[in-house]
Amino acid sequence: MTHSLEHPDRQTDEDEFVVLSKSERRRRAKLRTLATWGETPEQTRERRTRLFREHALRCGFSQVGIARAQALPQAQAHMEAWLAAGRHGSMAWLADDVARRCNPLKLVPGAQSVVVVALDYDSDAPKTHDVALQSEDRAWISRYAWGDDYHLVMERRLKQLDAQLTAALKPELGEYFRGPGGPVRPFKSVEDMRWMVDYGPILEREWAVRAGLGWRGKHSLIVHPRRGSLFFLACIVTSIDLQPDDMLGDFCGTCTACIDACPTQAIVAPYVVDARLCISHTTIEMTGVIPPAERHLVGNQVFGCDICQDVCPWNRFSRPGDPAFAPRDGLVAPRLDDLIAMNAETFARQFAQSPVKRRGLEGLQDNARAVREGRSAALRDKDRDEPAQK
Ligand code: B12
Ligand code: SF4
Numbered sequence: 001m002t003h004s005l006e007h008p009d010r011q012t013d014e015d016e017f018v019v020l021s022k023s024e025r026r027r028r029a030k031l032r033t034l035a036t037w038g039e040t041p042e043q044t045r046e047r048r049t050r051l052f053r054e055h056a057l058r059c060g061f062s063q064v065g066i067a068r069a070q071a072l073p074q075a076q077a078h079m080e081a082w083l084a085a086g087r088h089g090s091m092a093w094l095a096d097d098v099a100r101r102c103n104p105l106k107l108v109p110g111a112q113s114v115v116v117v118a119l120d121y122d123s124d125a126p127k128t129h130d131v132a133l134q135s136e137d138r139a140w141i142s143r144y145a146w147g148d149d150y151h152l153v154m155e156r157r158l159k160q161l162d163a164q165l166t167a168a169l170k171p172e173l174g175e176y177f178r179g180p181g182g183p184v185r186p187f188k189s190v191e192d193m194r195w196m197v198d199y200g201p202i203l204e205r206e207w208a209v210r211a212g213l214g215w216r217g218k219h220s221l222i223v224h225p226r227r228g229s230l231f232f233l234a235c236i237v238t239s240i241d242l243q244p245d246d247m248l249g250d251f252c253g254t255c256t257a258c259i260d261a262c263p264t265q266a267i268v269a270p271y272v273v274d275a276r277l278c279i280s281h282t283t284i285e286m287t288g289v290i291p292p293a294e295r296h297l298v299g300n301q302v303f304g305c306d307i308c309q310d311v312c313p314w315n316r317f318s319r320p321g322d323p324a325f326a327p328r329d330g331l332v333a334p335r336l337d338d339l340i341a342m343n344a345e346t347f348a349r350q351f352a353q354s355p356v357k358r359r360g361l362e363g364l365q366d367n368a369r370a371v372r373e374g375r376s377a378a379l380r381d382k383d384r385d386e387p388a389q390k
């Protein structure tokens with residue numbers, strides 16, 4: 001057994017250690033003994049692993065996988081090179097404390113496992129090339145942003161999962177928990193189980209690969225052989241020892257569809273995206289108006305970009321997503337003019353609890369105007385070139 005959980009003579013009171021009464025000590029010891037009675041350490045580990053999986057699926061996640069927590073020196077070297085080349089663009093926060101981002105043991109002392117959960121978000125609505133690229137008066141909002149904000153949806157479920165696991169494990173882990181070689185800490189989810197979605201200092205895709213949730217596609221996103229890539233990820237770092245999953249192989253093969261389709265050549269090498277060139281960065285992360293020189297490249301896209309995923313053959317297998325992500329009325333290929341004319345009240349209603357809210361009405365309208373200007377410039381260029389070709 002790698003854990004030493006027996007600290008019956010203490011209890012936490014706002015992180016102060018106090019002495020427990022004899023009867024309380026006995027009661028807790030009995031509870032723990034009952035919880036793991038007759039189990040080998042391996043069986044305890046298997047049972048806890050099952051518990052994590054079952055609760056994650058019960059909380060509505062579509063996939064769950066587990067990896068052994070460890071530092072990722074190779075990913076760190078790649079990330080440092082990526083940052084040194086300035087590929088993070090305006091996202092300066094990505095360069096903060098890279099060593100921590102690449103080592104879950106710096107997030108949770110004594111971390112043993114990284115649990116990765118996924119939530120599908122696809123729907124039957126058309127793909128980028130079906131609609132947006134064909135229609136000059138239409139805009140494209142990325143399919144991940146047609147419904148509720150995934151941060152909110154995933155956070156709600158992670159909180160639920162955290163509460164369920166804490167309740168289920170408390171009898172056997174008690175109030176105290178000792179990570180291997182780590183200090184004695186109260187068994188509280190914030191200390192022994194830390195979950196994060198998206199903005200947490202962790203390389204979610206690196207862990208998704210290790211936890212067997214898919215392989216890293218050449219567009220850098222995680223692809224699963226039976227669900228494609230249209231799912232979100234979140235990680236739970238825990239000091240609980242769990243059974244890791246096997247990794248899947250890389251099934252991109254000789255395909256380069258995503259690299260070839262990217263309108264800005266943002267996939268600078270297989271598996272490496274230069275965020276500065278990525279339309280998702282230009283339309284969501286970058287502050288200010290899209291520079292005139294880049295407008296013709298963003299096509300119809302006013303928020304995010306789906307092109308590299310829409311062309312991926314594995315997305316034939318994508319699954320209908322959670323109802324929270326179902327497209328709201330009018331968000332699949334909205335009219336550019338409608339976006340540009342939208343007032344604050346309509347924006348607040350249409351984009352309540354949506355990821356687009358973050359961009360704000362002004363930002364969305366700046367993008368929509370830039371798309372329209374980019375289109376007009378492209379049409380002017382076409383008109384100028386066509387007589388010359390005749
Ligand atoms: C910053 C960020 C972005 C940035 C940068 C994208 C990027 N590729 O890094 C921007 C704004 C562009 C972006 C866009 C999108 N994002 Co984003 N993004 C993130 C975020 C918050 C951090 C990613 C990060 O750390 N990037 C830093 C770089 C260094 O990381 P990296 O790509 O993993 O770097 C590795 C490789 O480059 C490789 N590498 C580097 N050099 C070399 C050299 C060789 C030889 C090799 C083999 C490898 C290699 O090693 C590096 C370290 O592992 C994650 C959430 C998270 N916390 O992980 C979501 C996340 C990756 N995004 C996500 C999504 C959905 C998107 C979009 C699809 C949204 C949209 N529709 O517009 C697009 C897709 C664009 C794309 N093709 O990547 C999902 C992906 C889900 C999935 N199935 O994979 C995530 C996981 C969010 C979530 N919680 O679900 N995103
Ligand atoms: S999201 Fe769009 S711009 Fe970014 S890499 Fe994919 S296709 Fe290229």
Ligand code: SF4
Pocket residue numbers: 217218219223251252253255256257258259308311312313314
């Ligand atoms: S489009 Fe092709 S190369 Fe790109 S991720 Fe999908 S299978 Fe891999």
